């Protein structure tokens with residue numbers, strides 16, 4: 001079986017559970033090798049927002065957890081074949097770094113690599129409300145080929161819990177990477193009117 005490598009970056013916006021759930025889902029997919037990189041601020045949001053030991057548990061699920069300061073790691077090079085990267089959640093600071101090519105951490109360098117190699121880069125950018133600089137950074141990364149996917153919940157599947165909302169968003173983010181044989185996220189099948 002061929003291996004698909006995916007990088008997951010967790011930055012310090014609210015919604016650390018999104019990164020956790022995406023990593024869990026990828027870990028459960030046969031043939032997927034997950035590389036994790038977590039910013040310093042995300043260590044804090046993981047501690048604040050998730051059950052104790054969340055990061056330690058993720059480390060047991062992934063192929064490799066790279067220190068964010070290790071700019072010599074495999075995922076810092078375009079010669080290391082990966083399908084793409086999901087940054088979940090993506091803070092406005094990380095978005096700004098990606099938009100301006102400031103690749104001074106492994107997370108932002110790996111994101112930069114995805115764009116220069118024309119690979120998928122999905123950014124679950126989370127802030128509200130947004131000022132013009134945030135919006136301009138979203139335009140800039142979109143122009144460079146990234147996909148901005150703010151973690152805005154869907155309600156058509158009638159979620160019963162926050163966990164269901166997070167899971168649906170995680171599935172959508174992985175679906176956008178477009179390597180799974182079938183969509184993970186429950187899809188809208190339409191409400192065809194009789195007539």
Ligand SMILES: Cc1cc2nc3c(=O)[nH]c(=O)nc-3n(C[C@H](O)[C@H](O)[C@H](O)COP(=O)(O)O)c2cc1C
Pocket residue numbers: 010011012013014039040041042044045048090091092093094095126127128
């Ligand atoms: C509890 C908490 C929640 C935060 N939520 C957000 C957020 O939703 N969006 C955002 O852009 N920054 C948020 N921040 C601020 C970022 O963590 C901060 O800008 C940090 O420098 C981002 O660093 P990073 O991009 O390297 O992870 C939050 C910080 C904390 C402590």
